[in-house]
Amino acid sequence: MRTVYVICDSQLEEVKLKQHKDELQNVESSRKSLEESYQS
Numbered sequence: 001m002r003t004v005y006v007i008c009d010s011q012l013e014e015v016k017l018k019q020h021k022d023e024l025q026n027v028e029s030s031r032k033s034l035e036e037s038y039q040s
Contacts, residue, residue, distance in 0.1 A: 007015075
């Protein structure tokens with residue numbers, strides 16, 4: 001059995017935005033660490 005949550009569109013948009021921001025931060029941090037390891 002699966003749990004299904006019902007949320008409104010605006011909440012969904014908020015969640016998507018938050019996920020997007022988190023992904024961006026991850027990309028930024030990995031890019032920085034890549035640059036640092038490349039320079040050393």
